[in-house]
Amino acid sequence: MSLHDDMLVVGQNAVEASRKMAQLASRKKNAILMSMAEELELSRDKLAIANKRDMDEGRNAGLNSSLLDRLELTPSRIDSMIKGLQAVASLGDPIGTQISSWLRPNGLEIVKERVPIGVIGIIYESRPNVTADTTALCLKTANAVILRGGKEAFHSNMAIAEALQIGGEKKGMPKNAVQLIDTIDREAVKELVQLTGLVDLVIPRGGETLIKAVTEMAHVPVIKHYKGVCHTYIDKAADLDKAKAIIVNAKCQRPGVCNAMETLLIHKDLLDTFVPAIVDVLKAEKVEIRGDEMVKAKCPDVQSATEEDWYAEYLDLILSIKIVDGVQEAIDHINKYGSKHSDAIISADAKAQELFVRDVDSATVYINASTRFTDGGEFGMGAEIGISTDKLHARGPMGLDELTTYKYIIYGDGQIRI
C-alpha cells in the first residue's frame, strides 16, 4: 500500500474508534486513563531502553544539548506523565453537558449539548511526554487521537503509545482510539492534515517553522499559536512599585516560555526617573536591554533596538524597550508587532485601561498583572492542550472544553414547518 492509502486507513480507523469513544460513560473513560497510568508505571524499563536508543541516535546525529534535554525521558518525567493521566482522570467531564436550551413557540425544545469533536491529530516535536499528555486530554473528551511526534523521539513515542494502548484496551478502550504514526516519512504529515472528512482538527505543537508548514499544507482545521511576542505597557498613571515587580516577573521568572514579556513599552513621562531605574533592576537580573533612541539617550550603555527587535520572540533574558506617547501608541505598537498572545497595561487610569482592553487585539489582555498567567493551570482549567492565537473555536489557553464541539438536539412532538 502507498503512504496515502496507509494514512487513509489510519484516518478511517480513527473515525470508527471515535464513534465508540463517544459512547463511553465518564467512569469508563476515567478507568481507561487510570489503567494507562498503571501501564506506564509497569513499562518504565521498556521506556528507558527506547529512550536510550533515541538519545544514542540523537548524539550520533549531532543533536545539540537543548534538543537532547527535551528528548530525555528521566524517571521524574515519567512520573509527570503518570500523574498527568491521573490528574486528567480526576477532572470533570464536559461531554454531555448542556450549553444552553430553549423552547420555541411551536413547542420544539432546542438543546445545545457538548459532544466530542471526533478525530484529533497532534503533530509535535522532540518532547516524548506530549504523547501521553495530549492523549489523556483527547480521550477524556471522547475523541480519537492520531499522534505524530518528532523523528528524534520515534522509539520513545512508540514505547509510550504502546503502553497507553495496552493500558487503555485493558479497560475497554476502543481499538485505534490512540494511534501513533509509525513512519518517520515527512510526507505522512501532509497526508494526515489533508484527511478531509476523517480528521476533524489538527493541533501542531512546536516551533514556528513546524506550525507554519502544517498550516499551509492543511485542508482540515488547525488551531495553533506561532509565537508569543508579549508586551507590558507602563502607563504614566502606573503604580511604579507594582510595575517593577510585574516587569521583572514577566521577563525573568521563566524567559523561555511563550507568555514571557519580550517588549516593554513605557510612557514618555516616565523617561527621566523610571526608565533608568528599571534598566538597573533588569541589569541586576542579567537581562540584556535593547532600547529605542530615547532609552539610549537616557541609558547610553544599553544596546540599540532594530526594527527586527520589535518582532522578536527572544525566549531568553533579552528585552526590547520602547518609549511611547501614550496608550494609543502602545496599542498601535502591539497590534503591529505583537503575536495576539498576551499583553498587559499597568495603569490606575480607568480610561487608559478601557482603551487598552478594547483595542489590543490579543487573546489575553491584562490590567495590572504579569503576562505569565496565560496558562491553563493558572486560569483554573486543570489542564491545557495548548494556547491559541487564532480567533476561531478557541482563543487563549485551551482546556478540555476546547476539545469539544456541540450538537443541537431538537425534541419535537410531530412538528412540521409551515
Added chain:
Amino acid sequence: MSLHDDMLVVGQNAVEASRKMAQLASRKKNAILMSMAEELELSRDKLAIANKRDMDEGRNAGLNSSLLDRLELTPSRIDSMIKGLQAVASLGDPIGTQISSWLRPNGLEIVKERVPIGVIGIIYESRPNVTADTTALCLKTANAVILRGGKEAFHSNMAIAEALQIGGEKKGMPKNAVQLIDTIDREAVKELVQLTGLVDLVIPRGGETLIKAVTEMAHVPVIKHYKGVCHTYIDKAADLDKAKAIIVNAKCQRPGVCNAMETLLIHKDLLDTFVPAIVDVLKAEKVEIRGDEMVKAKCPDVQSATEEDWYAEYLDLILSIKIVDGVQEAIDHINKYGSKHSDAIISADAKAQELFVRDVDSATVYINASTRFTDGGEFGMGAEIGISTDKLHARGPMGLDELTTYKYIIYGDGQIRI
C-alpha cells in the same frame, strides 16, 4: 501593482477598518445599517440599471433560466435587502457581552468577553442580495467584510456595495469596512483565502464545487457546509400519523433547500403496511421514489436505488427509501452516507431516541420533528449567515454569535506568577 499586491492592500485596509469597527457603540452600528437601508432605497434606479446589464450579459452568455432567476434583482428582492438591513439593526448586539467570569485564588478576575472576529471574507455565487445580507450581519458584529460575488452578478454587486458604502459612511462607518473585490479574475479568490494574518475567517456560500475549491486553496479558516443529505428514520415505535406528516413536510414543503429530506429509512417491521401507504402518499405529492430491493419487492413500480442514490442531494422531488433492521442500522447508514447536517428519528421509544441522538454525528438531530427546522430563523436566532457542517467554532445554523470570538480580560492588582 500585481493582483497579489492589490489583495494585500485590500486585506490591510480591512484590518485597519476592523479595528475602528470594534470601537463603535451599538447605536452607531445600528445607525450605519439603517442608513445603508435608506441608501439602497435611494439607489433603486441605479440597481435596476446595473442588474439589467448583468441580465443582458447573462442572456448573451447563454446562462440557463434558473441562473438568470437567481441573478435578477426584482423590486421585491430589493425590498427584502432593505428589510433585512433594518431587521439586523433591530437585533441585540452580542459584542461586549460577558460569556463567563471567575475569580482566581490569587485575586485575578478572569472575564471571557465576546469580541468581533476581525476581517471576514464572503465568497458567493450569483445571488446579488447576499452582498447586502451578509454585510449587515458582519457589520452588526463589528467585523470588516471583504465580499467576492459571482462574475455574472458583477455590476449588480458593485452597485449594491457602493450604496452600502455611501449609506454607511454617512453615519460614520470606517472606510473599507465593506469592500467588494472589483475584479472578476478568479485568482483573486485564491489570494483572498491565503491572506494569513489579515483575513480571520472565510465563509463560502454556494454549490459544492465552489466550497471545495475555496477550502482546498485556503490558508485561513473556512466555515462551510458542502451539502445537506438529510435523513428521516421511521422506527417501529413511531406514531405513524405524525411520521407521515413529517415525511411529507421534510421532502415536499421546499425540496430545493439543504434541510429537505433526501433519504427515508424505515424499520423493517413497517414494510408490509406503512411502506406501501407512504409510497402512495408521496406519489400523490409527485415525488419520484427510488427504493432498495425490499421496497421494490413491495412496491414494484418504484425505481431501484443505486449506491449513488444514498449519497445524493437531489434538491428536488426525488426520495430514496431504504429498509433497515433497526436504529443501529439507521445510525450507521446516516454516518456513512450523510452530510452531518440534519437527521431525524420518529419514534416513541426512549432508548432508540437516545441511541440516535448520541450516535448520529450530525450538527442537528431531531426527535419527532421535520428536518426543515434547521434554519437560523426557526431556531430563533433572528438572522442566519449560513449553516455549518463543520465541527469547529460553529456547527448548525450560524447567527450573530457565530460571527464573534472572545477575548480574556484579566483584572489584577499587581499579581505576579510565583
